[in-house]
Amino acid sequence: MDRFDDIPEIALAWHRAGKGAALATVVQTWGSAPRRVGSQLAISGEGEIAGSVSGGCVEGAVVAEALDAIEAGKPVMLEYGVSDGDAFAVGLACGGTIRVLVEPVGSVMPEAVLQDLVAARAAREPIAYVTGVDVNRRLVREEYVERFRMDRSGFEDDGQTFVAIHNPPLRLVVVGAVHIAQALVPMARIAGFDPIVVDPRDSFASPDRFPGERLLHDWPDEALRKVGVDTRTAVVLLTHDPKLDDPALEVALASECFYIGALGSTRTHGKRVERLVSRGMTEAQIARIHAPIGLDIGSAGPAEIAVSILAEMLRVLRRGA
Secondary structure, eight states, rough: OOOOOOOOHHHHHHHHHSSSSHHHEEEEEESSSSSSSTOEEETTTTSSEEOOOOSSSSSSHHHHHHHHHHHTOOOOOEEEEEGGGHHHHHHOOOOEEEEEEEEEBTTTTTTTHHHHHHHHHTTTTEEEEEEEEESOOOSSSSSSSHHHHHHHEOTTTSOOOOEEOOOOEEEEEEEOOOOHHHHHHHHHTTEEEEEEESSSSSSSSSSTTTTTEEOOSSSSHHHHHHHHOTTEEEEOOOOOHHHHHHHHHHHHTTOSSSSSOOOOOOOHHHHHHHHHHHOOOOHHHHHHHEOOOOSOOOOOHHHHHHHHHHHHHHHHHHHHO
């Protein structure tokens, strides 16, 4: 999946091309503001834009302020807000209030910081950009565990320091191109995951069964090593075949993926645990496996099971295991 939020990358390219650039970031919202905190708009010195900070209501005003900020080489904090009754006449068509921080690249946001941010994003490395009007701008990797897990940018308690969270896109690796996978993959894509379907059986993992999706016909353990499994990856095992599931489990359990789920009854999972113990897996490692997979919502049929799996993945992502 290509990143759809490539705003920092675009701003860096404009700056390097000599056009000048600024990044406008939503730092606070109240009411029914249309874009979440952390949303960004890039503005070039020639008036080009990419991204958004609202539903199109205030972008024109932000661009005008950004062009002035680029020329002055100073940050600016903007605030837009109207009542629902006055919305169409004044600004935000949906009501609410937003605050937007505008930072010219180079003079305010150091080029080296933006370059390192773009590099971290390309490497799928979770990173936070710490900023504010009068704050030492820097990148942070080791703090803000809760913010990373919740994808939640926002001000610190001092009300001055803003933490912009840049997480890699979510990824889902499905081992076993079965009927449940056919329902789960499109649901996961709608929820923001980049799915990868792994199955060495060509007749199962076929373009006809999974149109437009990335299909890998490697053995599952080889596929997981190939794609890489990180803190923004969920691994779902649906084959019911130990020859396929167990090697994939060993790779997943050795990784930092945030979710591991395996299809099968309690009895099936008990046999799976015995096999993993015999292969040297520890109790703590095995406890990471969600099995039987999915939330217990009384699912009937592949589509409902897929719903339960996706719901469990999101619960673990947002609330922790």
